[in-house]
Structures are given as structure tokens and as C-alpha cells.
Amino acid sequence: MLYLSNNMKPLFVFLLFCHVASTVKHSLNIFMTATSGVPNFPEFVGVAMVDEVQVGYCGSNMKTAEPKQDWVRDLMKDDPQHLQWYSLQCIGYQQFFRANIDGLKQRLNQTGGRRHILQKMDGCEWDDETGEVTGFNQYGYDGEDFLALDLQTLTWTAPKQQAFTTKLRWDADKTRLEYNKHYFIHECPDFLKKYLNYGRSFLQRTDLPSVSLLQKTPSSPVSCHATGFYPDRAMMFWRKDGEEIHEDVDHGEILPNHDGSFQMSVDLNLSSVAPEEWRRYDCVFHLSGWKDDIVTKLDQAVIRTNRVPEFPAGLVVGVVVGLLVLLVICITGLFIWRRNNNGFLPANSEDLRQH
Ligand SMILES: *[C@@H]1O[C@H](CO)[C@@H](O)[C@H](O)[C@H]1NC(C)=O
């Protein structure tokens, strides 16, 4: 049993790391975010992911966790206790986060009406070839790493002075530390295997995306956008005369769609390319383990845009493109929000078994 390095790098690094992980590694991750004083954002959001696919959701004032994907609903139907476990976590963590964000604000003298965010990321990874299990559990406050659990020494690590009081308190709670150890080394990998079992055909499928070229205005970069692919091990790049190019290219993140598939885009700035040169460029989408790439030639005629519509269809496309962009922004927002969390233990935390 090994513990994933006490990795407290920003989330994006973590996500990148996940994406390059070998195909035999599976993961169950839980992300929670609590906010205080942030308008138009729920006070609490919890999301569970298996191999980067959302399997559960819990939001402010929800009494039961909500399974996502049909195969997760099947699992919950066959094992109502598991749904109950999630629901208890959902309720318990809402209280836990509320108590902690309030406690932290008080202790750090943050009495003004400022916005505060408390986040938690935890999870386990299982290598189905070697059987190796790793786990991690970390909290962030106001966008900065706050506390991380070292599963080897069973102590909390505080990178910042302001977390030190909390570290001492949490280090003294041996029951919770032991529960953590048990959860990340046994329970979490067991849950993960259970999910993989139910989701096998869903998680092991291969879906190719639809690829389109989008451009906001004639002077904007052309965005090569692929959506609907699965799994998330994919690459996309621009070529000129058949050679991959890096200059004037902007790679986007791989983002999840609501249906469990993924999307990504890569932009090419063509401001210094003459129109007659365009045909030398193409966009390539490559799905790991799939030999046929999807190649899209750069062609003015196939670019979808919302520039001045010549006929109503253009307008419709424009709206669709706009909505797509909005969706990307929303999902990106969610990802940025997913970070860590936290502070004091509420009095009844043992009953709720937070980790
Ligand atoms: C909070 O304010 C009190 C009283 O003004 C002060 O003694 C304490 O050091 C402050 N704590 C922090 C973390 O700034």
C-alpha cells in the first residue's frame, strides 16, 4: 500500500497528472466546495467522479445524494445501503463545511462580508494490474492549500501558518485519523471496484466525437472543437502541410459533458495567414488506442460562426455556438471551483464520520 505523494499542487496540475496516467489506473475522487457570501453559487456542492466521469452529486439542502449515469442508479438500486451511505455523507458534509467555514472566518478575524471558499479533494487510485492502491485527502481555503493528510504518518500537513491551529486539533483526533486510513486504503478502493464492475461497458466504451470548426469573428482564432468523445485520453492539434505546429496554437482543457462524454478544443490564430494558405492547415483529433484520427481540413466553407447572418440558419448556428461557449465557461467554472477546503471540527463530527 502506497500513498500518493503529498501533492498539494494546484488542481489543474492534478488533472493533467490524471490524464497522462496509464490506462490500468482507475480512480474514485470526491470534490466538495462550500462558499460563504458568494452570490448565485450554491453554499455547498459535492461531486463524485469515477475515472473522471461524474457518478454522484450533492448540493445545498439535499437530503439524499443524487446518482448520475444509469449504471450508478442500477448499483444504488441493488445496494440501497450504498446510497444511504452517500446520503449521510451528503448531509454530514454540508454541516461539517458550514461549521468549518464559520469557525475559520472567526478564528482568522475575517468578520467582514467578504467571500470565502472552503474546498476538499479526496480520492483513491487503484492499479488493476499491480493492485497498488493510493489515496489522498486535502483541504483548501480561499483558493490556497490548507491541509493535506499524510496517510503514511497519519498526520495533517499545513503549508500555511493560518492552518496550524486546525492541524493540531485534527492531529489530536485519532479516531478520525484511523477512519481516514481505513477509508482510503480499504473502503474507497472497494467502492471504486464496485463502480467499475457496474460501469464496465460504459467506462470501457470508445466514442468518437463530432468535430467542428468555430470562429466568432473573421479576426478571431479558429477553434477546432471536438465533443462527445470517450474516454478522456485524447489529443488534438493543428497541422500545416502535415506537420504538427505549436506557434499561434492555444490548447484547451479536456472538459466533461453532462452525459459522461468529454469535449476539448484547440485554437489557431490565423491573423498572419493569407486566405489562400488556409488549405495547408488541418486539425487532428486522436483518441488513445484508436488508430483512425479525425482530420478536419481548414476550410472557410465549413467554419461555423455567429458573424452577420446571411440567412436565418446562420443565426441559429450563432446561438448554438454561443451556448456551447457558455457551457464551456460553466464547466470550466465548476472545475476552477473544485479545489479544497477547511477548519474546526463540529462537536458531532464523529457521528458523521467525515474524513
Ligand atoms: C484576531 O484579533 C484578535 C483581537 O483583535 C487578535 O488578538 C488576534 O491575534 C487576531 N488573530 C489573527 C489570526 O489575526
Ligand SMILES: *[C@@H]1O[C@H](CO)[C@@H](O)[C@H](O)[C@H]1NC(C)=O
Ligand atoms: C493573433 O496574432 C496576432 C499577431 O500575430 C496578435 O496581434 C493577436 O493578438 C493574436 N490574437 C489572439 C486572439 O491571440
